[in-house]
Amino acid sequence: MCRWLAYSGNPLQLETVLFNAKHSLIDQSLHSRLGHTTTNGDGFGIGWYGHPTDIPFRYRCIQPAWSDRNLREAARAIHAPMFVAHVRAATDTPSQETNCHPFRHGRWLFAHNGLVRNYPAVRRDLMVAIAPELFPSIEGSTDSEVLFFLALTFGLELAPVTALERMVAFVEETGRRHGVDEPLNMTVCATDGEQIVAARYSSERQSRSLFHNTSFRHLHELYPDDPRIAMAGQDAFLVLSEPLADLPGWWQEIPESTVMVARGGEIEQFPFEPQVA
Structure with a gap:
């Protein structure tokens, strides 16, 4: 499928996690250890915020991430307090x-790993449910973008967790109406520059992998001489498909059917329970 990560904290140079880590996102694009596919070379994208209230910047390309020289230059130049990166x-x-x-x-930025099963059969019904005022903004043809615009339709900008739960319930109901037994598999991230909302859920309860860092305050104590931890600050939050390095005590797997919300150094975790709008 795909690999992605999202970060919030002190402004961080993007190449720190995209290139420099032992199992960086670029390494995952070639050698995924936990993904459904080993290679993720069908394009990539990064989105980042200069300021929480600004419209985020994006750079997307259909080349494999590992061969794009401009991505390496951009990742070296960009320092951002919040960003999302994805390899497809x-x-x-x-x-x-x-x-x-x-x-x-x-x-808002949105990234997804997983799939809507039998998407060609359910695509029309899903797209018709998108709010008319949002529909002109759809640019591509993926199930992932449709999930995003359904979440916006169900109130992502006002109540992100509830909107994602309503989106999932609608996709599952639509799929089952078309005879699809396990309509949806997903890890998703949605952020507005002030918060990161990340959910792990699938209809079959066997979702793609998803991890987050443990407390950076604790990591400072475990690894006081690691400059990567010092740079991020004590309130940093990183959620990602696969760990970036094999450091004991650094990573914690997000449980099945769970959503996490990180905002201003506070991290909350809730059961993810699809609900009909």
Whole structure:
């Protein structure tokens, strides 16, 4: 499928996690250890915020992430307090720039790993449910972008967790109406520059992998001489498909059917329970 990560904390140079870590996102694009596919070479994207209230910047490309020299230059130049990065393995839809994550609407960025099963059969019903005022903003053909615009339709900008739960319930109901037994598998990230909302859920309760860092305050005590930890600060939060390094005590797997919300150094975890709107 895909691999992604999202970060919030002190401004961090993007190459720290995209290139420099032992099992960086670029390494995962070639040698994923926990993904459904080993190679994720059908395009990539990064989205970052200069200021929480600004519309985020994006750079997306259909080339494999490991061969894009401009990405390496950008990752070296950009320092951001919040960003999302994604490497894609396409399912059902073509490799094109508009299908590369993260997707953007206003201040919101959205990234997804997984799939809507039998998407061609349910695509029309899902798209018809998107709010008319949002529909013109859809650029690509992926199930992931449709999930994003459904979440916006169900109130992502006002109540992110509830909107994601309503989106999932609608996708599952639509899929089962079309005879799809396990309609959805996902890890998703949505952020507006002030918070990161990350959910792990699947209809079959066997979701793709998802991890987050443990307390950076604790990590400072465990690894006082590691400059990467010092740079991020004590309130940093990183959520990602696969750990970046094999450091004991650094990573914790997010449980099945769980959503995490990170905002201003506070991290909360809740059961993820799809609910009909």
